[in-house]
Amino acid sequence: MSKDHFANPAPPLPKRYHAPAAETRWQQAWDEQGIYHFVQDSRPVYAIDTPPPTVSGDLHLGHCYSYSQTDFMARFWRMNGYNVYYPMGWDDNGLPTERLVERSLGIKPAQVGRAQFIQAILEVSREYEARYEQLWRRLGLSVDWRYTYSTISPPARRIAQYSFIDLYRKGLAYRASAPAIWCPQCGTAIAQAEVDDLERETRFVTVAFALDDGQPLPIATTRPELLPACVAVFVHPDDARYRALVGRTAITPLFDRPVPILADDKADPAKGTGVVMCCTFGDTTDVEWWYKHDLPLISVIRRDGALNELAGPYAGLDTGVARARITADLTDRGLILGQHEAAQTVRVHERCDTPVEYIDSQQWFIRLLDHRAEFLQAGCDIAWHPAHMHARYEDWVRNLAWDWCISRQRYFGVPFPVWYCADCGTAILADPADLPVDPLDQPPPRPCDCGCARFVPEEDVMDTWATSSLSPQVAGRWLEDPALFEQVFPMSLRPHAHEIIRTWTFYTIVKSWYHLGRLPWSNIVISGYGLAPEGGKVSKSRGAGPLDPLDMMERYSADAVRYWAASTRLGRDSVIDETKIAAGQRLVTKLWNVTRFAHTFLAGYQPPPDPPALLPADRWLLSRLHRVIQAATTAFADYDYTAAKDEAESFFWDTLADNYLELSKVRLYELDDGDPRREAARYALYHALLTVVKLLAPILPHITEEVYQLGLARPGDAPSIHVSPSTGHCVWPQPSDQFISDPAEAVGRALVGIATAVRRYKSTRQLPLSAPLARLEIVAPDPALRAALRESLIDLRSVTRAQAIEISDTPGVSASPVPELENLWVTIDE
Numbered sequence: 001m002s003k004d005h006f007a008n009p010a011p012p013l014p015k016r017y018h019a020p021a022a023e024t025r026w027q028q029a030w031d032e033q034g035i036y037h038f039v040q041d042s043r044p045v046y047a048i049d050t051p052p053p054t055v056s057g058d059l060h061l062g063h064c065y066s067y068s069q070t071d072f073m074a075r076f077w078r079m080n081g082y083n084v085y086y087p088m089g090w091d092d093n094g095l096p097t098e099r100l101v102e103r104s105l106g107i108k109p110a111q112v113g114r115a116q117f118i119q120a121i122l123e124v125s126r127e128y129e130a131r132y133e134q135l136w137r138r139l140g141l142s143v144d145w146r147y148t149y150s151t152i153s154p155p156a157r158r159i160a161q162y163s164f165i166d167l168y169r170k171g172l173a174y175r176a177s178a179p180a181i182w183c184p185q186c187g188t189a190i191a192q193a194e195v196d197d198l199e200r201e202t203r204f205v206t207v208a209f210a211l212d213d214g215q216p217l218p219i220a221t222t223r224p225e226l227l228p229a230c231v232a233v234f235v236h237p238d239d240a241r242y243r244a245l246v247g248r249t250a251i252t253p254l255f256d257r258p259v260p261i262l263a264d265d266k267a268d269p270a271k272g273t274g275v276v277m278c279c280t281f282g283d284t285t286d287v288e289w290w291y292k293h294d295l296p297l298i299s300v301i302r303r304d305g306a307l308n309e310l311a312g313p314y315a316g317l318d319t320g321v322a323r324a325r326i327t328a329d330l331t332d333r334g335l336i337l338g339q340h341e342a343a344q345t346v347r348v349h350e351r352c353d354t355p356v357e358y359i360d361s362q363q364w365f366i367r368l369l370d371h372r373a374e375f376l377q378a379g380c381d382i383a384w385h386p387a388h389m390h391a392r393y394e395d396w397v398r399n400l401a402w403d404w405c406i407s408r409q410r411y412f413g414v415p416f417p418v419w420y421c422a423d424c425g426t427a428i429l430a431d432p433a434d435l436p437v438d439p440l441d442q443p444p445p446r447p448c449d450c451g452c453a454r455f456v457p458e459e460d461v462m463d464t465w466a467t468s469s470l471s472p473q474v475a476g477r478w479l480e481d482p483a484l485f486e487q488v489f490p491m492s493l494r495p496h497a498h499e500i501i502r503t504w505t506f507y508t509i510v511k512s513w514y515h516l517g518r519l520p521w522s523n524i525v526i527s528g529y530g531l532a533p534e535g536g537k538v539s540k541s542r543g544a545g546p547l548d549p550l551d552m553m554e555r556y557s558a559d560a561v562r563y564w565a566a567s568t569r570l571g572r573d574s575v576i577d578e579t580k581i582a583a584g585q586r587l588v589t590k591l592w593n594v595t596r597f598a599h600t601f602l603a604g605y606q607p608p609p610d611p612p613a614l615l616p617a618d619r620w621l622l623s624r625l626h627r628v629i630q631a632a633t634t635a636f637a638d639y640d641y642t643a644a645k646d647e648a649e650s651f652f653w654d655t656l657a658d659n660y661l662e663l664s665k666v667r668l669y670e671l672d673d674g675d676p677r678r679e680a681a682r683y684a685l686y687h688a689l690l691t692v693v694k695l696l697a698p699i700l701p702h703i704t705e706e707v708y709q710l711g712l713a714r715p716g717d718a719p720s721i722h723v724s725p726s727t728g729h730c731v732w733p734q735p736s737d738q739f740i741s742d743p744a745e746a747v748g749r750a751l752v753g754i755a756t757a758v759r760r761y762k763s764t765r766q767l768p769l770s771a772p773l774a775r776l777e778i779v780a781p782d783p784a785l786r787a788a789l790r791e792s793l794i795d796l797r798s799v800t801r802a803q804a805i806e807i808s809d810t811p812g813v814s815a816s817p818v819p820e821l822e823n824l825w826v827t828i829d830e
Contacts, residue, residue, distance in 0.1 A: 612680050
């Protein structure tokens with residue numbers, strides 16, 4: 001019978017798979033059919049606290065990297081019968097969005113007024129959010145878009161203000177005049193978690209202070225511009241050089257202010273001259289000494305980073321210019337004893353790399369330090385993936401030095417629902433029923449208890465993290481829909497990158513614990529960065545790099561981009577590698593081609609409920625398949641999508657495509673319909689292909705849906721490869737011990753070894769793989785293996801093209817051992 005004859009010929013699938021068109025078509029179909037909708041039924045819930053991307057610039061391939069990884073897990077659990085709650089949000093509240101508008105429109109609040117500036121922010125935010133949604137849809141994220149939220153929306157503002165009122169009433173939020181970390185570039189206080197370390201070269205200047213007897217006291221400093229704020233000089237109590245000076249007085253150069261000489265263990269005898277000036281404030285040590293030793297306060301740095309009138313002739317100069325001017329004046333008076341270059345770690349605002357200052361000001365804080373032990377225990381009660389990321393959280397909590405400063409001196413953000421009595425200064429809070437409110441536009445709900453009806457509204461806005469830390473409550477609609485919130489909270493998963501463990505992770509745990517006494521989620525997954533091809537993190541605000549994600553998806557496919565994202569495990573960075581994206585596209589193409597081949601034999605095929613009589617190659621294929629199901633399921637459940645992908649992909653290429661299809665071609669092409677051997681091949685091929693497509697579906701959702709719908713779905717199957725019906729049926733493959741067999745896999749290895757030996761033989765002689773062989777002798781001393789090989793003669797003929805095949809138990813002189821297999825030889829005659 002010719003290879004072109006089939007008992008039930010089926011129309012072939014198209015020769016090529018056009019990825020961009022098919023992907024867009026499936027995205028529209030999923031949306032129209034509500035495939036990813038969360039429904040309120042009895043299934044177990046898997047809820048995701050999706051990271052809302054900050055509206056601060058265009059998204060890039062680095063975002064596709066991390067957001068794809070979240071989607072892998074959403075799809076896996078959905079296929080396992082879970083009711084997946086997968087919302088999306090936009091973090092469009094606060095300083096990053098405000099700075100985006102300043103950059104993109106070239107306007108400042110002082111130029112256009114507060115109301116017009118806020119309106120511009122809202123308009124720009126909507127434009128960027130539309131672009132974000134377009135990208136996420138194009139990438140194939142299985143989000144339920146009905147639950148999209150914005151952190152500046154009225155419901156989010158209501159929750160943020162309700163949170164503040166609740167914390168205030170519990171004594172966990174307070175207002176104080178205290179040294180605050182200040183960004184002169186952004187003109188606002190910031191939190192400890194928003195400060196990074198920056199390595200740079202600086203100049204150590206050794207300055208001559210004078211003792212009270214006129215003798216010089218050398219002090220090395222990198223910040224001579226803070227001399228007008230010097231309030232004390234410190235030495236180590238065990239430093240014999242200076243022990244006798246403790247209790248005496250030093251005179252500051254240029255400013256002639258007497259300051260006490262004090263002892264403290266934090267003074268480092270090995271640094272500089274061993275004598276340190278304490279200024280209010282140059283760093284956190286200055287702040288600590290100021291508190292500990294009850295020192296006076298001399299604030300010489302303005303909020304814009306320039307020196308104020310207390311700096312005398314240097315008033316109005318920014319710190320850099322003042323540093324140079326004061327150094328020059330010290331030099332002119334002969335008060336510079338030495339200078340040298342040195343490496344320095346300087347604290348900078350993470351958003352703009354501006355060195356921070358420490359300025360005494362009125363700020364709102366949330367108490368953290370008193371509850372450190374509770375937060376450490378909370379971190380231990382959450383499952384971290386990868387596990388070593390928990391150490392970053394612990395290190396941060398253990399080393400907290402400040403309560404959380406949540407007030408910002410900016411225009412755009414969630415207002416504090418607070419007014420202050422004009423007479424006595426008492427804080428009046430809004431009624432929860434009135435939220436959200438804006439004190440700048442609305443009066444307080446009642447007069448002050450002192451009888452005064454005049455109030456001063458709070459002008460500061462909340463730190464953006466004060467709202468983002470409530471993402472489980474905002475996404476779960478805590479105040480809007482308590483029944484929904486009860487169903488989805490605590491959430492199952494929080495995904496994000498490692499750099500915001502100290503902010504988003506920690507603050508969300510704090511808020512959830514303070515408000516609800518519960519952990520916000522059971523699992524947290526930490527992704528790495530998608531790095532620019534030349535190295536380094538790609539940033540929205542600092543350029544998205546040359547590889548535009550939409551362009552990449554049009555040139556290859558969304559599935560290919562997702563394949564790249566799945567190629568590196570959680571917590572690891574991955575260079576944006578176009579060759580890896582191209583490898584993903586090759587897998588997409590191969591899936592289509594194998595399905596197209598199989599469709600010829602499987603169109604209309606209805607697999608029987610019980611397996612037919614299988615040949616050794618079929619038993620090997622199905623045993624390997626069910627082991628792969630076990631491995632991939634275990635890996636996915638442990639959030640190791642890379643291992644799951646690798647298991648499925650390796651099976652597809654090596655076991656199914658490269659070997660089983662070649663072994664079974666004669667049965668599929670040449671045997672009559674109804675022949676038991678052909679039916680066994682159809683059964684094995686159908687189950688293997690359908691299963692491997694399902695195993696790859698979380699990673700490659702579009703091509704797997706395409707081949708499922710066009711060639712593999714049968715009446716009564718799920719309407720999509722990505723969903724399990726609410727009846728409790730699970731579309732994710734389930735392993736069965738019925739098929740797993742060590743002997744079957746041993747025979748399979750022998751069949752593959754023989755095929756490999758024949759391929760090498762032909763390759764070394766430059767023969768095409770389709771070239772026929774006159775004779776193939778296979779020597780296998782093991783009687784069980786010989787019997788299996790005799791049962792497999794039709795498949796061996798298929799893969800070797802040998803016209804005669806002999807099976808024997810004793811190798812002849814010309815027999816060659818099969819590589820990597822013991823007690824198996826072949827003799828090949830052309």
